Amino acid sequence: MPERLAVHLNRDHPRDVDPEAAALETDRSFVLEFVNHGGPVHVHLHLDDALAAVADPAATQVYVESEERRGVEITVPPSHPPAKGFVELSSGYGKEKARVNVTLTDERKDGGPDVAVDESLGEKSVSVEQSASSSIAEAVVPVVAATVLVVLAAAVAVTVSESLAPVLGVLALLAAVGVAAYLLAV
Structure with missing residues (x-):
């Protein structure tokens, strides 16, 4: 399951873009979840060259209605190389900007497999x-x-x-x- 990072819109003033964290470290795809606290707003996403070489956003132009939550997944393939870059978020024709620094690691943070496997999987089951x-x-x-x-x-x-x-x-x-x-x- 992708990790999520909330990005608050219109919270302090119109067209305000405020990510919940300035940095994200992950080993997989992630979702930027836009939480709009005011009027409708367009948000533009831009991945720098280093991050764009590895990751692919589902959308680069996002329209978020008043009081709406909307997620945009940034897809990272399972066999990606480590990378460091950023996602720049802007609204109001570039007047309001924010940046999320992203570090993609090649190893899982939890050390486990990609799919959780229950121990009972190896046991013989009775039909x-x-x-x-x-x-x-x-x-x-x-x-x-x-x-x-x-x-x-x-x-x-x-x-x-x-x-x-x-x-x-x-x-x-x-x-x-x-x-x-x-x-x-x-």
């Missing part, structure tokens, strides 16, 4: 299909077991006397409740 099939298998086995118990209880109830049938029905019901509780816990 959704594998996860779903294993959870279905875990649910089917107890249901089949409960069904077999209920069928066996019904078969025994038919073959035994009428006084034992209600007891076996209650046992089958308790087994079904136990299986349901197990499935809810999983």
